[in-house]
Amino acid sequence: DAKTTQPTSMDCAEGRAANLPCNHSTISGNEYVYWYRQIHSQGPQYIIHGLKNNETNEMASLIITEDRKSSTLILPHATLRDTAVYYCIVRLYTGGFKTIFGAGTRLFVKA
């Protein structure tokens, strides 16, 4: 049921930018792209979301293509603590909605 596809795993060197891609070719016009991450056995943690404009916050940047069929989450200076599973999700902004996480991308940040 997942509306997104992500690579299974990625490596990144500590201090370098981590670029995590996500394909969501069936996204509808009123659906947003959300990113969460899950570190070890903790609960998923919200990172960022966007509709069509690029977004940036203290954790990451989100780049959404003009046709909105794909996006990239960017961690500008990855640290060892960013090693986690990253989930890309599409859903409506408000109103409560069934949320499908998918398998995510396992990011390994290496020293």
Next chain:
Amino acid sequence: GAGVSQSPRYKVTKRGQDVALRCDPISGHVSLYWYRQALGQGPEFLTYFNYEAQQDKSGLPNDRFSAERPEGSISTLTIQRTEQRDSAMYRCASSLESALAGGEQFFGPGTRLTVL
């Protein structure tokens, strides 16, 4: 402020017993979600509520699973006649779902259920 809490944190039960898992969402949050997560996999959607109304229970595996949120706050996920395949981490999340703060979900620590 207080986040989402779940109890118990760990539950070990024998096959055939009923279990009730509790979720206390963040105060004022409109939506409450239940997920199940097997080791090494992403959270699997089970059901969700807006206020006290259960909006979608399509993710519940079978009729042994049920959930309620009678007053629009605390929720209980009940599994009847537990089976070993029900063993997993059960996670709850809540969300404000307003025009100002949309679909960001805050997750609780989870309940680790083990069915012997």
